Amino acid sequence: MTDTGVRETSAVTDAAAMTPARDIRPPRRPGGPGRVRRGFAQWAWGLAGLLVVVLVWEGYKLLGPADGVVVGGARVLPRTTDLAMPHVWEMIGRLAEPVTRSPSAQPLWLVVALAALTTLGIAAAGWLVGVVVGVGLALVMQRWRIAEWGILPWIVLSQTVPLIAFAPVVKSWGSRVEIGAFEWQDWMSVALIASYLAFFPIAIGALKGLQSPDRIHTELMQSYAAGYWQTLVKLRLPAAVPYLLPALRLGAANAVIGAVVAEVSTGLQGGIGRILIQFAGQASGDPAKAWGPIFGAIVLGLVAAGSVALLGVILKDYRRTEEAA
Amino acid sequence: MATPAVTRPRPTRGHGPSPRTETTLRIVAPVAVGLLVLGAWQFLVSVVGVSDYLLPSPASIIEEFAAYWPSIASAMLITGANSLVGLVIGSVLGIALAALAARWRPVDRMSAPVVASLAVVPIVALAPVLNSMFGADSQFGRQAIAALASFVPVFINTLRGFRQTTPVHRELMRAYAATPGQVLRTLTLPTARPFILTGIRIASSLAVISALVAEYFGGPRGGLGSLISTSAASSAYARAWAYVVASIALGLLFYLVTLGLERMLQRRAPQAGGRP
Amino acid sequence: MSGQTGFREARAADAAVEISGVDKVFETRSGQVQALDTIELTVAAGEFVSLIGPSGCGKSTLMRIIADLDEPTGGTLAVFGKSARQARLDQEYGIAFQQAGLLPWRTVAANVALPLELHGVASAARASRVAELLEMVGLSDFADRYPDQLSGGMQQRVAIARALAEQPRLLLMDEPFGALDEMTREKMQTELVRISAETGAAVVFVTHSIPEAVFLSDRVVVMSPRPGRVREIVPMRLGTDASARAARTEELREERSFFEMVTAVREALHGSPVATGPRGVEHR
Ligand SMILES: Nc1ncnc2c1ncn2[C@@H]1O[C@H](COP(=O)(O)OP(=O)(O)OP(=O)(O)O)[C@@H](O)[C@H]1O
Ligand SMILES: [Mg+2]
Numbered sequence: 001m002t003d004t005g006v007r008e009t010s011a012v013t014d015a016a017a018m019t020p021a022r023d024i025r026p027p028r029r030p031g032g033p034g035r036v037r038r039g040f041a042q043w044a045w046g047l048a049g050l051l052v053v054v055l056v057w058e059g060y061k062l063l064g065p066a067d068g069v070v071v072g073g074a075r076v077l078p079r080t081t082d083l084a085m086p087h088v089w090e091m092i093g094r095l096a097e098p099v100t101r102s103p104s105a106q107p108l109w110l111v112v113a114l115a116a117l118t119t120l121g122i123a124a125a126g127w128l129v130g131v132v133v134g135v136g137l138a139l140v141m142q143r144w145r146i147a148e149w150g151i152l153p154w155i156v157l158s159q160t161v162p163l164i165a166f167a168p169v170v171k172s173w174g175s176r177v178e179i180g181a182f183e184w185q186d187w188m189s190v191a192l193i194a195s196y197l198a199f200f201p202i203a204i205g206a207l208k209g210l211q212s213p214d215r216i217h218t219e220l221m222q223s224y225a226a227g228y229w230q231t232l233v234k235l236r237l238p239a240a241v242p243y244l245l246p247a248l249r250l251g252a253a254n255a256v257i258g259a260v261v262a263e264v265s266t267g268l269q270g271g272i273g274r275i276l277i278q279f280a281g282q283a284s285g286d287p288a289k290a291w292g293p294i295f296g297a298i299v300l301g302l303v304a305a306g307s308v309a310l311l312g313v314i315l316k317d318y319r320r321t322e323e324a325a
Numbered sequence: 326m327a328t329p330a331v332t333r334p335r336p337t338r339g340h341g342p343s344p345r346t347e348t349t350l351r352i353v354a355p356v357a358v359g360l361l362v363l364g365a366w367q368f369l370v371s372v373v374g375v376s377d378y379l380l381p382s383p384a385s386i387i388e389e390f391a392a393y394w395p396s397i398a399s400a401m402l403i404t405g406a407n408s409l410v411g412l413v414i415g416s417v418l419g420i421a422l423a424a425l426a427a428r429w430r431p432v433d434r435m436s437a438p439v440v441a442s443l444a445v446v447p448i449v450a451l452a453p454v455l456n457s458m459f460g461a462d463s464q465f466g467r468q469a470i471a472a473l474a475s476f477v478p479v480f481i482n483t484l485r486g487f488r489q490t491t492p493v494h495r496e497l498m499r500a501y502a503a504t505p506g507q508v509l510r511t512l513t514l515p516t517a518r519p520f521i522l523t524g525i526r527i528a529s530s531l532a533v534i535s536a537l538v539a540e541y542f543g544g545p546r547g548g549l550g551s552l553i554s555t556s557a558a559s560s561a562y563a564r565a566w567a568y569v570v571a572s573i574a575l576g577l578l579f580y581l582v583t584l585g586l587e588r589m590l591q592r593r594a595p596q597a598g599g600r601p
Numbered sequence: 602m603s604g605q606t607g608f609r610e611a612r613a614a615d616a617a618v619e620i621s622g623v624d625k626v627f628e629t630r631s632g633q634v635q636a637l638d639t640i641e642l643t644v645a646a647g648e649f650v651s652l653i654g655p656s657g658c659g660k661s662t663l664m665r666i667i668a669d670l671d672e673p674t675g676g677t678l679a680v681f682g683k684s685a686r687q688a689r690l691d692q693e694y695g696i697a698f699q700q701a702g703l704l705p706w707r708t709v710a711a712n713v714a715l716p717l718e719l720h721g722v723a724s725a726a727r728a729s730r731v732a733e734l735l736e737m738v739g740l741s742d743f744a745d746r747y748p749d750q751l752s753g754g755m756q757q758r759v760a761i762a763r764a765l766a767e768q769p770r771l772l773l774m775d776e777p778f779g780a781l782d783e784m785t786r787e788k789m790q791t792e793l794v795r796i797s798a799e800t801g802a803a804v805v806f807v808t809h810s811i812p813e814a815v816f817l818s819d820r821v822v823v824m825s826p827r828p829g830r831v832r833e834i835v836p837m838r839l840g841t842d843a844s845a846r847a848a849r850t851e852e853l854r855e856e857r858s859f860f861e862m863v864t865a866v867r868e869a870l871h872g873s874p875v876a877t878g879p880r881g882v883e884h885r
Contacts, residue, residue: 045435162576164537
């Protein structure tokens with residue numbers, strides 16, 4: 001099961017993640033304490049990794065020159081002043097403090113969490129649209145090979161170019177498009193861009209999955225005189241699960257990225273993208289505050305990807321990818 | 326054991342076209358789809374009358390492209406340079422850390438969760454604070470974003486490549502009493518090379534996208550991203566689209582160059598792939 | 602169509618498979634490949650016929666044409682008096698491949714139930730039929746396991762149970778025991794003989810093993826390669842009706858008549874009397 005990377009993947013993602021778990025999965029063992037212990041160890045190591053990042057940050061802040069390292073007129077290492085690099089504990093401590101000095105202000109973490117929830121909602125809407133369009137396209141491409149030949153090269157090509165650049169243009173659609181009672185809302189522009197980024201990995205993962213059944217299985221279905229729909233439901237969709245899950249996870253991560261970027265470029269209020277920019281603007285007086293929404297965005301990405309991973313737990317029986325040959 | 330099913334072409338659905346027709350269709354079909362979309366677009370704009378702010382016509386975009394070529398070219402240069410610097414830094418760091426992770430288990434265990442998280446979080450969110458860390462007039466914030474974004478696929482693919490050496494080869498090296506350096510040169514690197522190149526190819530597109538998107542988050546103007554948002558903000562939609570087209574061209578350039586590099590190095594060593 | 606009466610009626614009506622003048626030419630990028638050349642073969646209802654021949658002589662292709670998984674380029678083909686396509690749509694045959702081909706996300710029971718499910722058998726009837734089939738192949742205790750928890754031989758038995766699920770009058774088997782070790786293989790052969798006797802189904806069986814073909818079959822069809830042709834059809838004298846087949850036991854493998862027939866098939870396969878098998882020479 002080597003993959004030299006002929007498999008094209010979303011440009012906004014990485015290749016390894018597109019492969020079904022087949023080649024990275026440890027040998028199956030009956031669940032039990034061993035599994036739990038391994039899960040715990042993984043968390044511990046991850047925390048250690050995080051600690052290293054923090055240590056590097058604080059170490060450089062302690063030892064690095066105040067004006068950073070400038071080579072040939074370009075600053076290659078950052079300034080270490082408290083303004084440029086606040087202490088990690090300051091960033092975290094700032095989360096508990098109120099956003100502004102006004103007495104009625106909410107704490108920063110709450111503001112960030114609410115904004116993150118708004119963005120998550122928009123990203124989820126975009127993700128759903130991306131799933132529908134991506135799986136739909138994959139079904140069409142699987143059904144008619146001429147469609148695959150006609151569409152797939154464009155999908156692959158469009159992954160390699162920064163089409164997301166058109167995000168600011170979509171803003172112009174807001175409140176100008178009206179179809180009957182339907183009026184184009186600003187958040188829809190954001191969801192549209194999120195769905196656009198989500199759909200690539202899903203379309204490609206779904207197509208791969210739908211095409212993954214071995215000849216022996218398709219012929220078995222043929223020998224049962226099973227029609228297209230029966231083959232789809234009993235064979236192709238279950239077989240696609242191990243391919244779909246990583247694709248859906250990447251789609252979710254992409255939807256979050258798309259939503260954040262689109263919020264920034266369309267200037268939509270209420271989401272995390274907006275406060276990212278807003279708090280960064282106040283960084284000269286309150287440098288630690290700018291990190292609040294960054295932590296929010298990180299958690300947002302992890303939550304989105306993690307929710308899809310939960311789906312994988314539910315569908316675990318479909319992930320017994322070891323061929324029963 | 327005879328397993329003929331493996332060596333045969335994949336099953337046709339019903340009875341497929343003959344091999345020669347297939348080759349032709351594989352070229353004709355995408356071209357036809359492309360022309361169809363372009364035609365439908367122009368039709369929507371010039372016959373149905375879709376307004377400019379929704380979708381400018383291809384013709385007007387080309388016009389703007391020609392009219393603003395000097396500014397487009399310099400913007401491509403700025404964004405392209407940022408992407409390139411980011412790609413190089415990210416790739417070097419990715420390969421180096423992957424080599425460490427392949428060598429020392431603790432590094433692997435500590436970096437795996439961090440990199441996995443990095444793959445799903447919006448890295449561009451760092452853009453505003455990077456601008457204040459490196460100074461508002463510096464392009465380095467964008468380069469750092471591009472570097473972080475490229476780092477992820479390069480690291481993951483390289484680590485994968487380093488793990489591809491088969492036990493039989495490693496034991497052979499042991500039997501030859503090869504030094505670690507020799508093992509690296511004659512076995513590990515050639516096996517990992519296709520994986521590294523794939524990582525860089527994927528990273529190339531990511532670098533351009535990230536460098537461009539980072540411009541939406543503030544910092545010095547003049548790059549493609551900031552020009553797109555300025556044009557869109559001043560309702561010059563066709564011009565904004567012209568810059569979008571330029572970004573596409575830039576992304577394609579990066580992709581094709583890295584693809585060419587991959588092909589070139591692969592051809593020189595066709596058997597380097599770690600297929601067992 | 603349960604038991605002997607149904608099987609006799611079928612025999613009176615139609616042969617299980619009637620092949621006349623079937624050709625198969627594959628179009629490939631590097632030109633045409635003639636896989637089969639004017640094949641003539643009739644398999645009576647309830648008869649056990651093995652196809653044997655060197656690799657690439659078209660055994661699988663012939664079987665796939667009978668199963669309507671491929672179309673012949675010439676000649677005619679009837680399965681129980683119908684076209685191959687109609688026979689497939691009517692589910693006249695069950696099929697087992699060299700690999701078990703179980704769906705990894707289904708339990709053993711659900712794998713066996715698959716064809717019943719596809720053809721709308723009610724779930725109560727399905728459950729009892731599945732239990733019956735698993736009993737027959739001796740896997741009742743494994744109904745809730747997943748394929749990856751079974752050995753190769755057990756997987757193959759599940760595949761055979763699946764092929765028998767709808768009581769087909771014809772079983773098509775393409776090297777079903779090819780991946781098994783010799784011990785399991787002999788056990789499976791004995792079981793297959795028993796099952797085919799019990800159900801009265803006709804069997805077309807592809808194999809590379811001469812003793813296997815001899816042990817199982819009423820007739821052995823020896824094929825030659827490039828283009829695939831029927832070189833010779835060797836009748837076995839081990840008893841050709843179902844009751845005689847049921848009498849075939851492990852002892853048969855040691856009997857003199859068994860070795861004689863092995864020799865006969867081997868000579869047909871090599872195209873001339875062979876002097877290599879010392880026992881064969883002795884018996885002449
Ligand atoms: N789909 C196909 N396309 C092209 N050629 C094919 C195809 N299927 C079979 N052939 C060719 O037809 C010939 C017969 O193949 P077939 O699989 O029937 O042989 P076989 O007797 O089953 O061999 P084995 O014992 O190895 O399974 C071979 O030369 C093979 O290369
Ligand atoms: Mg075969």
